Structure formats: C-alpha cells, structure tokens
Amino acid sequence: MFRTLLKSKIHRATVTQCELHYEGSCAIDENLLEAAQICEHEQIHIWNINNGERLVTYAIKGERGTGMISVNGSAALKATVGDLVIIAAFAQVHEDQVAKHEPQLVFVNEHNQQVDLRHHVPTQAAP
Numbered sequence: 001m002f003r004t005l006l007k008s009k010i011h012r013a014t015v016t017q018c019e020l021h022y023e024g025s026c027a028i029d030e031n032l033l034e035a036a037q038i039c040e041h042e043q044i045h046i047w048n049i050n051n052g053e054r055l056v057t058y059a060i061k062g063e064r065g066t067g068m069i070s071v072n073g074s075a076a077l078k079a080t081v082g083d084l085v086i087i088a089a090f091a092q093v094h095e096d097q098v099a100k101h102e103p104q105l106v107f108v109n110e111h112n113q114q115v116d117l118r119h120h121v122p123t124q125a126a127p
Contacts, residue, residue, distance in 0.1 A: 006103045007091035008036040012049065013112050015083045017070035024073030027062035028087065035114050036106045038089050046071065046079070047086040053078040059089075067112030 062068030
C-alpha cells in the first residue's frame, strides 16, 4: 500500500505577482524550488493564509534570487500581491518507507528568501 505524504512545503511565502492572462501555473524563485525539491511542472497546492482559498496548479521556474511567487492564470483570481501562502507538494510513499520519510520544509522571510530548512513539523501542544 502507498500513502500520500507531504513531500515539500514553502511556508508563508509572500505573493509578488498575480498574472491573470499568463498561461497558468505558479512561478517560484528557482532557489526556493531547489530548496523545497519541487521540480518544474510538478503539481503543487497553494493555500492562501489571507483569504482561505486553496487551489491546485503546477510549478514553473521563476527568476533565481528574486523571491518571485507569481500566481498565474485563473488562480490569480484567488490571490493578491502581498498575500501569504503555503505552497505544498505531496508524494506517494510505500507503506514500509513511511516512518523514514522526511519532507523538505522551507521557511522564508518577508522577501521570500530562505531562512530555515526543517524535515518535520513539531507536535502541536494543547492550549
């Protein structure tokens, strides 16, 4: 049996562009794609922290070092420049590899520059 697990996440990135009439997809700074191990054309989920919108699209390369997060095509209607988003990708992992699986969790600053890389989400404590 296979399970679908979080493979990669870019946490709290800031949308820098929304291009309604672009072909589609989400352009992500190449540095962030590499850090998160997300490849060009890979399916991604975008979760908008500001408005609660959730969508599925695919990643394309954005200019390296610019901090670009450009939400394109019809998805541009679900975001605004300045919105905070979480970008995630998932993988099918065989049951016997689940315990060994470590996602790439990339944390960025307000300029979408990587500030941390982790491989697990801490256990959430009760209030």
